[in-house]
Amino acid sequence: MSAHAPGPADPFDSHDHAHCAATVLRRAEEQALEEGVRLTPVRRRVLEILLESHKAMGAYEVLDRLAAEGFGKQPPVAYRALDFLVEQGFAHRVRRLNAYAACLSDKRDHSPAFLICRGCEQVAEAESPELRAAILALGEAHGFTVERGTVEMLGLCSRCAGKQPE
Amino acid sequence: MSAHAPGPADPFDSHDHAHCAATVLRRAEEQALEEGVRLTPVRRRVLEILLESHKAMGAYEVLDRLAAEGFGKQPPVAYRALDFLVEQGFAHRVRRLNAYAACLSDKRDHSPAFLICRGCEQVAEAESPELRAAILALGEAHGFTVERGTVEMLGLCSRCAGKQPE
DNA sequence: TTTATTTATGTTATACCGTAACTCGTCAAG
DNA sequence: CTTGACGAGTTACGGTATAACATAAATAAA
16 A cells, blocks of 8 residues: 555655655755755755654764764754754754654644654654644643743554564 | 632643642552552652642653652662653653653543643643544554553643734 | 562763854845 | 855754662562
8 A cells, every 4th residue: 555645655665765755855956945944964964864664763873974084073953953954944853752743734833743663663744734733732731831832642553563562 | 710629630721739739649549559559659749749730740850850869870770660650640741752751630540631831841641532432443443452541732722822923 | 488589779980962152153234 | 256145064062751670668478
C-alpha cells in the first residue's frame, strides 16, 4: 500500500524513502529561497542526515556525522543548524526523546502531534483539528491563553504491535 | 472566586495553599499505605518541597534543598525520590521544563495535560475527555497504539495575561 | 531471635544535553 | 575600502540524568 498520495508519506507505511527524502529536501530549498534564508552546506547536510530515516536523532549523533564529514566538531555547530531547521519548520524537536526529526509536512508553522513508536523508534507527525480544538478549549476553560501546544504520543506502530506479542 | 470545591485547587486561582498542600500530602500518605509502598523521609520531604509552590522544580533544585537539610548530596538521591513520586502518581514530570511538579489530582494513573504559564511559571494540570478522545482517535487513524499521551500547553494564565500588555 | 532477602540510601564517576562568549571569514552595502 | 551582517568555527562551561557499587535499614524466612 505504499501510496504516492499528495500529502507526505506516513513513516510507518512502507514507502519510497529516497523519493520521500528528496521531496522534502527540494521543498526546503524552495522555501528557503522564498523566505530569503540560506540553506547553507551544514544546514542542508543536517537536514539530509535527519532525512536518512524517520528516527529522531540526538544533536550529538548529528554532530558526530558532521565532524566525520569535515564540518565543525563542537556542539554549537549541530545545535545551530538544528535550531535553524526547527525555526524554519524543516525539522521538529521531539522533547520526549531529546531529539530531532525532519518535518515531512508541507505546511509552514504547524505544530503537529508526534507518534513515537517504542518498537522501531520511528516518529510520525500527525495533525488533527479535533485535537487542536480540544487543546484550545481546555485552555479556555481555565482562562489560559495557549501559545504553543505540544502533543507526543508514545506507543507502537501497527507493524511493531504485530511483532511484539505482549 | 477562590473555590473550595471537592476537586483539587486550580493553581492559577488564589487558594488556601497550606490547606491545598496538606490535603495532597495526606492523600499521598494514605495511598502509600494502601499500595504497600513506603513514603520514606526523603520521598516525603521531596513531595513537601514540590508542594511549596505550583512551580515545577528541577531535580537539582530539589537536590540542593535536600542536601541543605542533611540528606544525600548526589543527584541520584533526588532523581530516585522524584522517580518514585512520579511512579506512584504523586508528582508529574514536565518535559518542556525538565522539571517536576506535585500532582494535585486524586486520580491514580492519570496523565493530565499541563498548562504552563510563562509569566508566573506555575503549572496546572487539566483533564479533558475530548482531548483524550482526540489523541486516541488520532492514534487509531494511523494504526498506532497509544500507550502514553503527553500534552503540554505553554502560554499565559489569566492573571499574567492581564498584567503583560503585549 | 537470628539469618537471609529485599528495599532504600548514599557514594563516585561519568555520560548526555545544551548554551555563553569569543574569533574568524565571507559577502554585500555604502 | 570600510563597515556591518551573518554564518561557522572554537573554548569553556553549565544543566540534566544514569551506571555501578557500597552501606544501612526494613522485612521475611528460618
